Amino acid sequence: MGVVALGGVAAAHGTGAHGGMEHDPQMRKLHAMMxxxxxASAELETALEKGDAAAADKESGKILAAIPDLKVSRPHRNVKQKKGFVKLAKQLEDRATEVRGLSQKGDFAAARPAFRKLEATCGECHDRYR
Ligand code: HEC
Known part of the structure; x- marks a missing residue:
């Protein structure tokens, strides 16, 4: 019974003092897509290692399909620096496009280092906005 009571307190707290974050749809969207x-990036890396063009196309396509949502979502930190956030989303888009193009051509020797740059973009955005 004590657990139920505690749960009630936690829920009340959640909708009260911290009402903003969890209930912001743009922030939830970002959290849901990560x-x-x-x-996708783990599968993409495996596909590039194996030289599997079809899988590389599919996984880079998943990343690319989510970019419009990423651009309009809201980060946790530095929320006001939205320009930089959108720029990093665009950078992810450019790098995923590059990886996709190279793997479509079967140029995995170039696609693998391009994937490293894609991953670096994930990290850059996290350093600043996560
Ligand atoms: C434009 C900014 C941006 C880019 C680019 C980005 N992320 Fe994130 N990511 C975030 C933010 C902000 C969070 C924290 C928000 C959240 O999880 O609710 C996050 C959280 C995460 C999390 C933790 C999720 C959780 O449940 O806590 C993972 C995993 C993740 N990102 C993976 C990636 C990978 C892999 C890439 C690259 C393919 C990537 N992200 C690219 C901004 C970005």
């Missing part, structure tokens, strides 16, 4: 980025 695990997909994580999965």
């Amino acid at each position: 695990p997909m980025f994580s999965m």
Whole structure:
């Protein structure tokens, strides 16, 4: 019973003092899309290692499909520096496009280092906005 009571307190607290973050739809959207980025980039890396053009196309396509949502989502930190955030989303788009183009051509020797740059963009945005 004590657990139920505590849960009630936690819920009340959540909708009260911290009402902003969890209930901001643009922030929720960002949070919901990140695990997909994580999965897709891991699958993409494997595809590039194997030289699997079809899988590389599919996974880079997943990242690219989410970019419009990423651009309009809201980060946790430095929320006011929205320009830089959109710029990094665009950079992710450019790098995913590059990886996709190179793997479509079967140029995996170039696609692999291009993927490293894509990953660096994930890290750059996290350093500043996560
Ligand atoms: C334009 C900015 C930006 C880019 C680019 C970006 N992220 Fe994120 N990411 C964030 C922010 C902000 C958070 C924290 C927000 C959240 O999870 O609610 C985050 C959180 C995450 C998390 C943690 C999710 C969780 O449940 O806490 C993972 C995993 C992640 N990102 C993976 C990636 C990968 C992989 C890439 C690159 C393919 C990437 N992100 C690119 C901004 C970005």
